[in-house]
Amino acid sequence: MIADIGGRRFEWGSRTYVMGIINVTPDSFSGDGLGSDEERAVSQGVRMMREGADMLDVGGESTRPGHQPISTGEEIARTEGVIARLVRETEVPISIDTYKLEVAEAAVAAGATMLNDIWGLTRSPALAQLASSRGCALVVMHNQDGTDYSGDLMDEIKRFLRDSIDRGLGAGVPRERVLIDPGIGFGKTAEDNWVVMRRLEELRELGQPILIGTSRKSFIGKALDLPVDERIEGTAATVTAAILRGTDVVRVHDVREMTRVVRIADRMR
16 A cells, blocks of 8 residues: 655555654653753754654653643644644654644644544544545554453454544545554553564554554563663564564654664564
């Protein structure tokens, strides 16, 4: 499948693409939150593009465990200006990491061409119509409250994602612009995350490009007994494993290092 996102061509399956993370929050789990510092956020985005990022994902509300929710207005204030400048000062598609329709609308008005919804259209189904009407790509992620599963973990994830895909396609988003994310670290225990990693290939059954976000996450830290700023090697291992299991996009904090990992893993694949 070939998708046009933000004027750039993405040929799924030809190579792995890198999404750089830009957190304009004061409380990111990864320690890279930039708060309201627009200049630093834009500079980080420009640097990530130069280091090899194929797209940039801007988030204004932390999703770490125990995070404090913020108002829609505050989230827009944190992200809108950053996105507008990144659109002008970089040459890659800009994604908004939000599940709130009003935030997504402001981001698209500012030039974002991808919507990254951590709730897979279950909390704001109208995001699908927005993506369709404005020609945006759509990332739908598996998520749930709590970590209890009544059946097989991967079967439940696939069932959830099928519903999300159907909502996106039903709203008119072209199939090649709907990406799926199994939601590493969301509604899952550390062991659940390893199960997902081992069984990633099963997601190919859904027929959509796969995005994975393992960067610096706690399941890596628990396995290595290391703090968040010492998880780059663990991240590299999970990125490699994900690519060898068919992942199309990796969402990462450390773009320079992970771009190098991606190139070698792609050669291996």
